[in-house]
Amino acid sequence: MSNTDFVLAVEDLTVSFDGFKAVDSLTMYIDKNELRVLVGPNGAGKTTVLDLICGKTKSTAGSIKFNNTELTKLSEHEIVRSGVGRKFQNPSIYENLSVYQNLEVSYPKGRGVFGSLTFKRTKEVEDRVRKVAEDIMLTEFLDMESALLSHGQKQWLEIGMLLMQEPELLMLDEPVAGMSAKERDQTAELLNRICQNRSVIVIEHDMEFVKKIAHKVTVLHQGKILAEGPMEKVQADEKVIEVYLGH
Amino acid sequence: MTLWEKMKASPVLGGKEGVIGLAVLAAIIFVVLPLGVDIFRLNLIGKYLTYAFVAVGLVMLWGHGGILSLGQGIFFGLGGYAMAMFLKLEASDPLSTKIQSTPGIPDFMDWNQLTALPWFWEPFKSLPFTIFAVLTIPALFAYIIGYAMFKRRVGGVYFSIITQAIALILSILIVGQQGYTGGVNGMTDLRTMLGWDIRTDSAKYILYFVNGLLLFGAIFLSKYIMSSKFGMLLLAMRDKEERVRFSGYDVSNFKIFIFCLAAMMSAVGGAMFTLQVGFMSPSFVGIVPSIEMVIFCAVGGRASLIGAVYGTLLVNYGKTVFSETYPEMWLFLMGGLFISVVMFFPSGLAGIWDKYATKYGWFKDKAEPVKKPEVSIAEGEAQAVLTETTPETTLAAKTNDAVIKKATRKKAAPKQTEPAPAIDSNKMRGAEA
Amino acid sequence: MFGYSMADIGNIVVMQGFSGLSMFTVLLLMALGLAIIFGQMGVINMAHGEFMTIGAYTTVLISKVAASYGFTNYYFVFAIAIAFLLAFAVGYFIEFIMIRHLYKRPLDTLLATWGLSLVMQQIFRSSFGAKEVSAELPEWMLGSFKPTPDIDIPINGVFVMVLAALVTFGVYMFMYKSRWGLRVRATVQNRTMAGAVGINTAKVDRVTFALGCGIAGIAGAAFTTIASTGPTTGTLYIVDSFMVVVFGGAASIVGTIASAFGIAQAQSILQFFMTSSMGKVSTLLVIVTILMMKPEGLFASKLRK
Numbered sequence: 005m006s007n008t009d010f011v012l013a014v015e016d017l018t019v020s021f022d023g024f025k026a027v028d029s030l031t032m033y034i035d036k037n038e039l040r041v042l043v044g045p046n047g048a049g050k051t052t053v054l055d056l057i058c059g060k061t062k063s064t065a066g067s068i069k070f071n072n073t074e075l076t077k078l079s080e081h082e083i084v085r086s087g088v089g090r091k092f093q094n095p096s097i098y099e100n101l102s103v104y105q106n107l108e109v110s111y112p113k114g115r116g117v118f119g120s121l122t123f124k125r126t127k128e129v130e131d132r133v134r135k136v137a138e139d140i141m142l143t144e145f146l147d148m149e150s151a152l153l154s155h156g157q158k159q160w161l162e163i164g165m166l167l168m169q170e171p172e173l174l175m176l177d178e179p180v181a182g183m184s185a186k187e188r189d190q191t192a193e194l195l196n197r198i199c200q201n202r203s204v205i206v207i208e209h210d211m212e213f214v215k216k217i218a219h220k221v222t223v224l225h226q227g228k229i230l231a232e233g234p235m236e237k238v239q240a241d242e243k244v245i246e247v248y249l250g251h
Numbered sequence: 252m253t254l255w256e257k258m259k260a261s262p263v264l265g266g267k268e269g270v271i272g273l274a275v276l277a278a279i280i281f282v283v284l285p286l287g288v289d290i291f292r293l294n295l296i297g298k299y300l301t302y303a304f305v306a307v308g309l310v311m312l313w314g315h316g317g318i319l320s321l322g323q324g325i326f327f328g329l330g331g332y333a334m335a336m337f338l339k340l341e342a343s344d345p346l347s348t349k350i351q352s353t354p355g356i357p358d359f360m361d362w363n364q365l366t367a368l369p370w371f372w373e374p375f376k377s378l379p380f381t382i383f384a385v386l387t388i389p390a391l392f393a394y395i396i397g398y399a400m401f402k403r404r405v406g407g408v409y410f411s412i413i414t415q416a417i418a419l420i421l422s423i424l425i426v427g428q429q430g431y432t433g434g435v436n437g438m439t440d441l442r443t444m445l446g447w448d449i450r451t452d453s454a455k456y457i458l459y460f461v462n463g464l465l466l467f468g469a470i471f472l473s474k475y476i477m478s479s480k481f482g483m484l485l486l487a488m489r490d491k492e493e494r495v496r497f498s499g500y501d502v503s504n505f506k507i508f509i510f511c512l513a514a515m516m517s518a519v520g521g522a523m524f525t526l527q528v529g530f531m532s533p534s535f536v537g538i539v540p541s542i543e544m545v546i547f548c549a550v551g552g553r554a555s556l557i558g559a560v561y562g563t564l565l566v567n568y569g570k571t572v573f574s575e576t577y578p579e580m581w582l583f584l585m586g587g588l589f590i591s592v593v594m595f596f597p598s599g600l601a602g603i604w605d606k607y608a609t610k611y612g613w614f615k616d617k618a619e620p621v622k623k624p625e626v627s628i629a630e631g632e633a634q635a636v637l638t639e640t641t642p643e644t645t646l647a648a649k650t651n652d653a654v655i656k657k658a659t660r661k662k663a664a665p666k667q668t669e670p671a672p673a674i675d676s677n678k679m680r681g682a683e684a
Numbered sequence: 685m686f687g688y689s690m691a692d693i694g695n696i697v698v699m700q701g702f703s704g705l706s707m708f709t710v711l712l713l714m715a716l717g718l719a720i721i722f723g724q725m726g727v728i729n730m731a732h733g734e735f736m737t738i739g740a741y742t743t744v745l746i747s748k749v750a751a752s753y754g755f756t757n758y759y760f761v762f763a764i765a766i767a768f769l770l771a772f773a774v775g776y777f778i779e780f781i782m783i784r785h786l787y788k789r790p791l792d793t794l795l796a797t798w799g800l801s802l803v804m805q806q807i808f809r810s811s812f813g814a815k816e817v818s819a820e821l822p823e824w825m826l827g828s829f830k831p832t833p834d835i836d837i838p839i840n841g842v843f844v845m846v847l848a849a850l851v852t853f854g855v856y857m858f859m860y861k862s863r864w865g866l867r868v869r870a871t872v873q874n875r876t877m878a879g880a881v882g883i884n885t886a887k888v889d890r891v892t893f894a895l896g897c898g899i900a901g902i903a904g905a906a907f908t909t910i911a912s913t914g915p916t917t918g919t920l921y922i923v924d925s926f927m928v929v930v931f932g933g934a935a936s937i938v939g940t941i942a943s944a945f946g947i948a949q950a951q952s953i954l955q956f957f958m959t960s961s962m963g964k965v966s967t968l969l970v971i972v973t974i975l976m977m978k979p980e981g982l983f984a985s986k987l988r989k
Binding site for chain 2: 722726728782785786789790791792793794795796798799800801802803804805806809810923926927930959961962964965968969971972975976977979
Binding site: 096 | 480484493496505
């Protein structure tokens with residue numbers, strides 16, 4: 005595979021589980037500063053694509069290049085360190101730590117065993133935590149234990165934990181699930197803000213929300229790309245309409 | 252700042268409560284017990300305290316990391332045997348073994364028709380090597396086990412079962428290889444260390460104090476680790492291992508490190524055991540001692556370093572008393588202890604102490620700073636939640652000058668529907684109550 | 685090799701192999717019970733060995749009663765049934781008072797059941813004494829076949845093997861062909877959903893646990909035909925049984941059978957050529973090494989996570 009200008013170049017990506025191809029020769033390119041939304045019916049392979057990119061699932065064939073570095077051979081933590089951040093479908097935060105600590109743990113220093121033993125909370129860390137907390141609207145909850153946050157706030161906190169790492173590519177699996185209408189609007193603004201200097205891939209079912217954020221939409225169906233392009237174009241696509249409405 | 256204020260402000264010690272807790276323990280170990288009991292009993296207590304090394308290691312490994320090793324006896328035994336080999340060689344000089352058919356080798360080798368010292372015994376003629384071996388061989392062994400398992404993400408009950416099997420293997424091996432190990436009797440009749448008779452009362456006093464100091468060293472080291480980012484990550488891993496991994500950490504390395512450290516502490520305990528008790532046998536290596544050491548830790552409070560020491564003392568004292576007077580009752584008691592601690596007091600003595608300390612407002616700190624987050628107890632079962640000497644204090648130390656040792660224990664998160672056990676309403680103040 | 689001729693070695697392998705088969709059947713019956721409890725419910729039952737001991741003592745007692753009334757030749761079938769029922773009942777009770785409170789805490793279950801095993805051992809010791817006792821075997825079970833002059837095959841070994849085969853078949857039918865087995869598997873896979881479609885998941889748990897214990901009781905009955913029973917009999921088998929279950933891949937019956945067979949045979953044959961302890965050490969060492977390299981066990985299937 006040749007080098008490209010894309011932040012992420014997924015080519016001929018395939019994974020099969022006992023013969024079942026959950027993702028089938030998928031090819032997809034993500035630009036710098038692009039916000040891409042993956043949509044598709046349940047079981048279309050959306051989450052599996054994110055799993056493959058971040059190394060949670062190993063691919064059967066194909067390549068994933070991030071800034072022209074092959075990711076398929078790296079382990080999970082190496083992929084993260086190269087600049088890929090991943091939010092899980094259910095908010096995955098450390099409920100037994102405070103909001104502050106959740107963010108601090110995600111600060112990309114002291115990542116080795118001995119680094120973490122000598123890690124000190126410097127002014128720099130402190131500032132960064134406060135800045136991110138402001139971004140994710142949790143400043144006044146910093147000292148609260150994170151288990152007590154609302155579901156929507158937990159989603160934000162997890163996004164904040166990713167922002168702490170300043171990833172170049174951010175992948176969010178259903179970031180507005182379980183959020184109120186107001187929280188959805190706030191999240192849309194948040195996403196539009198944070199994709200200023202990074203690329204973002206979002207999986208989302210809520211079409212209203214998708215309209216607010218998507219630069220481009222990729223529709224997946226049975227592990228393959230059904231359609232790709234701006235929201236209006238995809239919405240008008242007959243194949244897409246059939247998949248969504250046909251059965 | 253006076254020394255007292257400095258100590259109170261130290262995040263590692265755990266604020267005022269932490270300092271008081273340590274001071275009380277130090278007073279008990281170094282003043283009350285030596286003055287209060289005769290040397291026979293003190294030596295016995297010294298023996299119990301060697302198990303506390305294992306318990307302290309388990310607090311980090313199991314209480315904080317959620318990794319339950321049922322094989323800590325392996326490391327205790329390796330440390331103890333390393334020391335015993337040195338002492339046995341010293342006790343087997345050609346002069347005192349001249350009646351043997353091969354003088355100059357340990358008696359059990361002679362009984363088993365060995366005619367020369369096996370090669371792996373040779374280096375144990377040197378004390379520096381022996382000390383080096385106590386510190387490194389068990390840790391190395393733990394590294395191999397830990398590397399093989401944690402890199403492949405074996406955890407939870409599988410890790411427990413496999414470490415238990417390894418403990419079984421090692422104990423059968425030691426019993427089976429009489430000629431090399433002394434078999435089921437172990438290595439007995441140990442007398443001197445570099446000519447210093449360890450059986451005298453004065454030696455027993457000295458060893459008791461050395462043991463106490465080493466134990467405090469282990470506790471301080473653990474406190475330091477728990478108050479660092481490492482400690483915070485350990486808790487984070489117990490809760491959401493995937494999230495930690497996808498935040499760019501190689502989770503297995505952290506687990507391997509803490510497993511090795513716990514192994515090393517156990518080995519030091521084992522070596523001190525041999526020195527104070529004067530023998531080492533396979534009955535401190537296998538399945539039963541390994542799992543009993545877990546219960547010492549659980550009785551004290553699996554997340555509390557100081558609690559683990561009290562738990563060890565208490566259970567062993569009980570064991571001694573009961574097995575002297577009502578031997579048949581002991582298994583009932585021990586079994587009941589396992590069941591009741593797990594079912595009714597998952598935070599152990601530390602949890603109970605804490606409940607009352609909070610209820611009656613003992614040790615209330617004046618400066619009430621940052622809200623403490625809570626730490627749920629172990630392996631994804633967040634029903635009982637208690638607070639710990641979390642790293643927050645270390646980290647807060649930079650910004651808030653006066654620190655900060657108030658731990659509030661709260662109800663578990665609202666969404667947890669599991670009926671919480673008795674400790675649910677406990678308040679835990681300062682983890683190391 | 686070791687100073688034996690090839691023919692000797694052949695005979696040794698057959699005879700040790702056969703004595704290994706007795707151990708295989710006990711291990712298999714123990715492991716089947718564990719595989720149900722651990723493989724299906726994820727519960728580590730450290731007291732599983734003591735449920736086997738319940739079965740063994742039950743059989744011994746019944747044999748004594750039978751001997752005093754002259755029924756020695758027929759009691760065994762009843763003994764098996766009663767051993768099963770008694771172990772089942774105790775398991776049912778234990779699940780109710782203890783296990784069900786700990787489902788979310790697997791490591792704690794392990795510790796609590798260890799405590800239970802200590803208590804049960806002491807109960808055995810207080811009731812039956814520390815000395816080992818043996819069952820009065822029916823006459824037809826004594827003696828052996830001699831297919832060739834050098835080979836001795838004990839009849840009791842054949843009997844327990846047939847028993848193990850029947851129980852294994854029964855477990856298979858129960859788990860994969862019966863309505864109840866379907867409920868168990870549904871509960872294991874999705875507890876909430878199973879509850880929602882009207883399965884009484886608490887009851888399923890209780891009966892599954894009790895069933896595993898009951899099978900351990902049968903293992904105990906089988907055990908009395910090959911060795912004598914003491915208060916700590918069960919503990920000798922617990923680690924081996926866990927190794928069998930983990931090695932075979934926790935949820936696979938075929939895996940459990942294969943690994944029980946492999947482990948028992950390896951130990952039995954190695955014990956002939958080495959000392960008994962080294963035979964055991966080498967077998968366990970091999971298993972642990974393999975498990976470290978292939979932690980999911982030998983027969984685990986690949987699943988989409």
